[in-house]
Amino acid sequence: MRAFTYERATDPVAAARIVAGKPGAKFIAGGTNLLDLMKIEVETPTHLVDVQDLDLDKIEQTPEGGLRIGALVSNTDLAADERVRRDYGVLTRSIVAGASGQLRNKASTAGNLLQRTRCPYFYDINMPCNKRKPGSGCAAIGGYSRQLGLIGVSDKCIATFPGDMAVGLRVLDAVIETIDPQGERRSIPIADFHRLWGDRPEQDTVLRPGELITHVTLPRPLGGKHFYEKVRDRASYAFALVSVAAVIQPDGTGRVAFGGVAPRPWRVEEAEALVPQGAAAVTARAFQGATPTKDNAFKLPLATRALASVIAQAKA
């Protein structure tokens, strides 16, 4: 870990200004991912702006009948919120499928969206990695890639976004609210929030320098049955090989997003329109153009089978 300076912010715009104006500055909230990465020098910020004192830890009803979740609401509190459990079951289920109780106590809503990939080559600073060190190459391509991505990836990077909560938020069409150093607010649909790697895998999201997430807003409840099927080698405390977030309506239609396969929660609206025709039809469309490696090709049949499990449970 490199030496760094630290301050606690009391105002969102001031915090945004400091991070925008100081090279090497970063926000820190729960720190559950950032501190680990700093210890192994994958992240080397020179200054940390701690946002935990900002007044962003509430969940409020919106006039439209949805919920507005403060950026600092902990994963534990968000998953346990009665309204979330009742109306947005897929969100609670996706959150509690991730990490461990201790980490969820500390992890924030905004931080969860910003967690970095778990590609093992990203985690080893001796290895080439375009995401960690732009232009150095990608050791994962041609290497051990069982956990890695197969769609939306590029010839520069095949990492995945590793989170669960965002996959739940994706089927709910959540909107991410930010504030920038000028005090301008912006609303970013979650569909647009995480970038596909392309030629710039070092850039995980569309956030601009200093732009701070303040809230995540959920539209009105969708009804239907909510599922988060997370497939992993061990029963807890593991990242998804494949996950399926789904809301299935009584008429057999539904929404579906996949985790563990792409740089972002993977939802293809034309594909989910095929839910009534069954899982194979959905995944055939959703994963059109997929470029799996030898190690992770199993994720394609697995995604189909995991979705079939959800559809069967919805019918049961």
Place this chain on the structure above:
Amino acid sequence: MKFEQAEGTNPIDRLKVIGRAHDRIDGPLKTSGLAPYAYEHHDIENVAYGAIVGSSVAKGRITRIDTAAAKAAPGVITIVTAAEAGKLGKGKNNTAKLLAGPEVEHYHQAVAVVVAETFEQARAAASLVRVDYAREKGRYDLTEQLKVAPLVGGSGGPNSGAPPVERVGKFEEAFAAAPVKLDAEYHTPDHSHAMMEPHASVAAWNGDELTLWTSNQMIAWSKRDVALTLNMPEDKVRLISPYIGGGFGGKLFVRADALMAALGAKAAKRPVKVALPRPFIANNTTHRPATHQRIRIGAMKDGTITAIAHESGSGDLPDGGPETAVQQTKLLYAGANRMTAMRLAVLDLPEGNAMRAPGEAPGMMALEIAMDEMAERLGMDPVEFRIKNDTQVDPEKPERKFSERQLIRCLNEGADKFGWNRRNAKPAQVHDGQWLVGMGVAAAFRNHINTTSGARVRLSRDGIVTVETDMTDIGTGTYTIIAQTAGEMMGVPAEAVVVKLGDSSFPASAGSGGQWGAANSTAGVYAACAKLREQVAQRLGYNSADAVFEAGQVKSGNRSAALRDAASAGELVVEDKIEFGDLEKKHQLSTFGAHFVEVGVNAYTGVTRIRRMLAVCAAGRILNPKSARSQVIGAMTMGAGAALMEELAVDKRFGFFVNHDLASYEVPVHADIPHQEVVFLDEADEYANPMKAKGVGELGICGVGAAVANAIYNATGVRVRDYPITLEKHLEKLPAVA
């Protein structure tokens, strides 16, 4: 005390203190944080902190090390590389050097240690050390290297002298003639010990004397190897290792933490502490090597095995050793025609070495699937098939009998208890919602090893019995069983015994490894206590042969005295060790068991979750049923990990284990482990030692993986012979669902 013939009745047989479930006497210290682990000796003054720089290449030469920036960093005291360290020797138990330079033998091999005032400063400065390498082509692919690997001996262990190919009868002919046969290959991957406490040491020099507070399972071996590495006399080295947060074989040896702390402390002229960061554990230390195994079994139609062959290939650094995965096959089942052989490939991956039940753990993972496959071909129940081929003698040397062998009882009692008769012999028949349910069985087998072990026992004026031995407690319960042994011998409760362990200034013991620790170390304490009993009797003027030690009193005929009275003129101190004669030439000492497992396999996703586990063990006298049970359930958990998830992933281009942290090298969590039941058969092995005890801590892992694999097959009808059994290995062979 020399153990040369079958033991008759002795004071241990009373079982008033030993042989009973006793809470760990070190438990309160550990749960309250008062038991100091190696890194936690905060009473050592003026300590500086060392951070190791690991090699970023797997094979090559260091061409240049630039330490200027690191030396200029805040708080840095000194930096030691091979150049500063001077000529170093190498420990007998080390294959690769612990400090690279100029050649690099494996990834993350230590290249330098940066010593600074604080841990944070040392760690930050370590990343400023610039090392240039001339990379060389390495050998990283076991499959490729086994094609050119020579046969290698030593199937019975590193010093067994066993020839490369061992034969009894005419295997090939018998196998060709057998009406029912199996010829199958099995793969097990590299495993990491992944112990909770990383390797850690504090080194302090006093003139030419070195003290190392460290985390080490084998004090006497490691004291020798520290001296060899540093080219200094053994009597100038002291190792102190009273508490160890898990080792599993990864701490049998001196590792880089100890050497770099010693070198750092010498250069800094003050004590230095060094811990290996978690990402170093996989590549800087040792691991259980991967194996490729081939098993052939031929049998008559009634299930009698007529031919059995087990071949295994593994790899290691030059001058390393094989994973002895065939050794149980020499002893476990009958069969007139037999063959075992091993090949050893040269790999430039990190050093392979012992991990919990080396040899048998991966060997049983293969052999016990093969037995399941054979039973199916024969149309026999797998429990019956194993019973049919039981042997009470060493199948290679029939004149040698097993001292105790209750495998049949383990299998039968286990089958009863587990409800084995409810298993559907036809696979893929039992459904529970979206889950396919199956049951599997495997035998458990692990040899017991006798080895010299010493102890010193003191009786103080106030009647306190103190045991001193360099024996270690790696979380196993050694403190407690030694207190129970001394308590039984001296007629006092375990609470009245003070146990001091893990200090090389104490008599050398068996140490903790190979499941030999408990039986041998307590036998050594028995020997010392037997001597103390004689001195006590002598002091009290009693005839030692008929003196009875009980409830703090010593009785002889109608005379009686308090134990402490024997020390009224001054503390009594005796020392002895247990040594072994040649009983083992006539008797094979082994431990046996049976594992039963029920799994659910999700018919959609292929995920396996274990539902129930049972182990029935026959392992001689159980010294403390509570700590022994903890050993076995821990071993079963490790076996479940090996079956379902544990694998060090090899990058064959860069030559290293990629998944070098606990997020990516998955071991079981609580949610993976269901109810576990352990039954110990009542057994006292009079040919083993005066305690009549054998090992149990490794028996518990042997066979678990295969029992899980066999249960998965019973659930799905898809046979997987390649561990770990992750979902992609059977997913597309499961029934269609979409």
